[in-house]
Amino acid sequence: MTTTAPAASPHAANGLVYPLVSIQGLRKSYGANEVLKGVDLDVNRREVIAIIGKSGSGKSTLLRCINGLETFQHGSLTVHGQPLKAGDAAAMRELRKGVGMIFQSFNLFPHLSVGRNIMLAPSLVMNLPKDEARKRAEKLLSRVGLADKFDSMPEQLSGGQQQRVAIARALAMEPEVLLCDEITSALDPELVGEVLHVVEGLALQGMTIIMVTHEMNFARKVSDRVVFMHQGKVHEVGAPEQVFGNPATPELQQFLSAMH
Numbered sequence: 001m002t003t004t005a006p007a008a009s010p011h012a013a014n015g016l017v018y019p020l021v022s023i024q025g026l027r028k029s030y031g032a033n034e035v036l037k038g039v040d041l042d043v044n045r046r047e048v049i050a051i052i053g054k055s056g057s058g059k060s061t062l063l064r065c066i067n068g069l070e071t072f073q074h075g076s077l078t079v080h081g082q083p084l085k086a087g088d089a090a091a092m093r094e095l096r097k098g099v100g101m102i103f104q105s106f107n108l109f110p111h112l113s114v115g116r117n118i119m120l121a122p123s124l125v126m127n128l129p130k131d132e133a134r135k136r137a138e139k140l141l142s143r144v145g146l147a148d149k150f151d152s153m154p155e156q157l158s159g160g161q162q163q164r165v166a167i168a169r170a171l172a173m174e175p176e177v178l179l180c181d182e183i184t185s186a187l188d189p190e191l192v193g194e195v196l197h198v199v200e201g202l203a204l205q206g207m208t209i210i211m212v213t214h215e216m217n218f219a220r221k222v223s224d225r226v227v228f229m230h231q232g233k234v235h236e237v238g239a240p241e242q243v244f245g246n247p248a249t250p251e252l253q254q255f256l257s258a259m260h
């Protein structure tokens with residue numbers, strides 16, 4: 001991908017170099033159902049990763065583990081050099097501050113204006129003074145093309161606009177990495193483009209993004225690497241031209257032909 005930001009790179013601090021997100025041997029079960037069966041994945045700063053795969057292959061569960069919404073039983077997860085042990089609830093809460101997540105449903109607070117939705121977390125979690133939180137919300141709203149919607153209520157916006165507010169709200173916590181879980185799946189087709197345009201802009205500005213998506217053309221255009229998940233594992237990973245143009249395994253070939 002051509003970016004205006006420097007290329008993806010391992011993070012360097014305190015003389016150490018490490019990926020921004022490092023996942024090793026991650027296993028997660030719901031009861032007897034093992035959903036993630038040993039996932040290994042490193043994500044460098046400024047990388048854009050698209051996760052694709054059949055329904056039930058564990059894509060959403062993996063994202064939810066990365067932002068600490070789900071516990072896992074085995075393996076390790078390190079974000080920004082902070083290792084997170086399986087089941088460490090306090091560390092998971094801390095982790096969530098540095099990881100933004102956007103879901104298929106926008107989950108805006110219906111009784112708060114657009115601006116207040118964005119100000120909420122910086123005010124409550126980061127203790128940002130009200131005027132600074134407001135300035136931050138205004139800036140983010142213009143970044144997602146909604147500068148004039150500060151005082152609107154969520155119900156007055158289209159689905160595409162609400163999803164853009166959800167993106168602004170996630171960015172308000174200045175996350176290290178942004179996780180996107182099928183964020184256009186609930187939108188009418190004519191509204192998909194405006195949301196993808198915002199995500200593409202963030203990618204070009206150097207945001208580290210891990211997105212689960214069914215938008216194959218978008219994955220091909222924007223991502224640095226595509227991860228194909230199959231039966232709870234990373235089955236194939238590579239540059240978009242390799243994964244889409246020259247899939248190595250029959251499972252990926254079948255998945256891609258079923259998408260056409």
Ligand SMILES: Nc1ncnc2c1ncn2[C@@H]1O[C@H](COP(=O)(O)OP(=O)(O)OP(=O)(O)O)[C@@H](O)[C@H]1O
Pocket residue numbers: 030035053054055056057058059060061062
């Ligand atoms: N909270 C839960 N409790 C029990 N089982 C769950 C839970 N969440 C997910 N699962 C199961 O885990 C498996 C993987 O689900 P997951 O949502 O991660 O898959 P996915 O690849 O994201 O699928 P999709 O593309 O349909 O969203 C499924 O079998 C699902 O039923």
